Amino acid sequence: xxxxxxxxxxxxxxxxxxxxxxxxxxxxxxxxxxxxxxxxxxxxxxxxxxxxxxxxxxxxxxxxxxxxxxxxxxxxxxxxxxxxxxxxxxxxxxxxxxxxxxxxxxxxxxxxxxxxxxxxxxxxxxxxxxxxxxxxxxxxxxxxxxxxxxxxxxxxxxxxxxxxxxxxxxxxxxxxxxxxxxxxxxxxxxxxxxxxxxxxxxxxxxxxxxxxxxxxxxxxxxxxxxxxxxxx
Numbered sequence: 321x322x323x324x325x326x327x328x329x330x331x332x333x334x335x336x337x338x339x340x341x342x343x344x345x346x347x348x349x350x351x352x353x354x355x356x357x358x359x360x361x362x363x364x365x366x367x368x369x370x371x372x373x374x375x376x377x378x379x380x381x382x383x384x385x386x387x388x389x390x391x392x393x394x395x396x397x398x399x400x401x402x403x404x405x406x407x408x409x410x411x412x413x414x415x416x417x418x419x420x421x422x423x424x425x426x427x428x429x430x431x432x433x434x435x436x437x438x439x440x441x442x443x444x445x446x447x448x449x450x451x452x453x454x455x456x457x458x459x460x461x462x463x464x465x466x467x468x469x470x471x472x473x474x475x476x477x478x479x480x481x482x483x484x485x486x487x488x489x490x491x492x493x494x495x496x497x498x499x500x501x502x503x504x505x506x507x508x509x510x511x512x513x514x515x516x517x518x519x520x521x522x523x524x525x526x527x528x529x530x531x532x533x534x535x536x537x538x539x540x541x542x543x544x545x546x547x548x549x550x551x552x
Contacts, residue, residue, distance in 0.1 A: 321475070321505065323449040326462035331418065335426035336447065340408045345430045347405050353386065360405065361431075361540055364424050365482060365516035370413040379409060429480045432465045432514050435546040436476060444469050451475070451498055459501045461494050465514075474508040474550055478538075484515040484522045489529050496532040510549045512536035 327333055335341060348357045363382055367375055383406050387398045412423055429447055437445035449466035451459040460466075460477065467476040477498045479491045495511040502509035512535055515522055519539035526537070538546060 321454065321459065321468060321470075321501070321507075322452050323446060323466055323468050324452050325446075326448050326450045328448045328462065329422075331422045332426060332448075335419070335422035336430060338423055338426065340412045341423050341426045341430060343408045344405065344412075344427055345434060347401050347408075348431060349434055351401050356386070357544070358540060359385075361428075361516055361543075363409070364427060365540070367413065368424070369417050369420055375413060379406065382406075425480070425482055428482060428514065428516065429464050432478055432480055432543070432546060435543070436465060436467055436478070438547075439472075439550070440467050440469055441471075445476075451477070451501065453501070460498045461490070463494065463498070472508075473506065474510075475502050476509065476550070477511045478514050478546075479512075480514045482516050484513070484517045484525045484539075487513055487515075487526060487529070492526075492529050492531055492535060495535050499532075499534040508550055509534075510536065512538050514538045514543060514546070516540050 344360070348360060351357070359382065363378065367378065383398060383402055386402045387396055413420060415423070433445060433447050445465070445467035447465055448462060450462055451466065451468070453459050463477045464480045465476070465478040467474075469475070475498070477495055479487065479495065481487055491513070495513070499509050499511045513522065513526070515538070517525070517539050519537050519542045522537045522539050536549075
């Protein structure tokens, strides 16, 4: 097996490379504040465009919530990472609705990639890839986040959607087929759907597709567990 680039739309390529997207993901991964990442992702889920006054009110409430660390004089200050996040969110939402949509999706994809990639070598965990067999024939269609290690004899594949309503039957067939190909080759595998909906909501909404049990669900409340799948 091998991975072959399936680059996707130009808009998504540009979104994945955008400085705001990369800054936000870096902040999410570096900050140890309890529930900070979850709250940031919830903000991104709930705001699909810059709508006044809701956006500014919610952003202010978000910042105020984390303005609770006293300095040497006892005054409460805003941590630097909150200032950087606030600036990045303001820049993101000052763009047109299409750019906002793609960059919100890119934040989720890049975050998933960075949660998964530490257990792989450089070039083994990538975004927007297809799995090909030993003869160059396709095993899968495009997968948002794909990882393959021959030395570890394992692979992973994840479809990422801001809201689970965006998942179609073809996405599920794609993931189940990939897991089957891994089993045939005696590779460990983990395949799943990642969304900013909660896991229970995902499960209810996806009942219509009669998911193969091999497909795991990772929601806003469980996305952090991607760090250690296949390590247990």
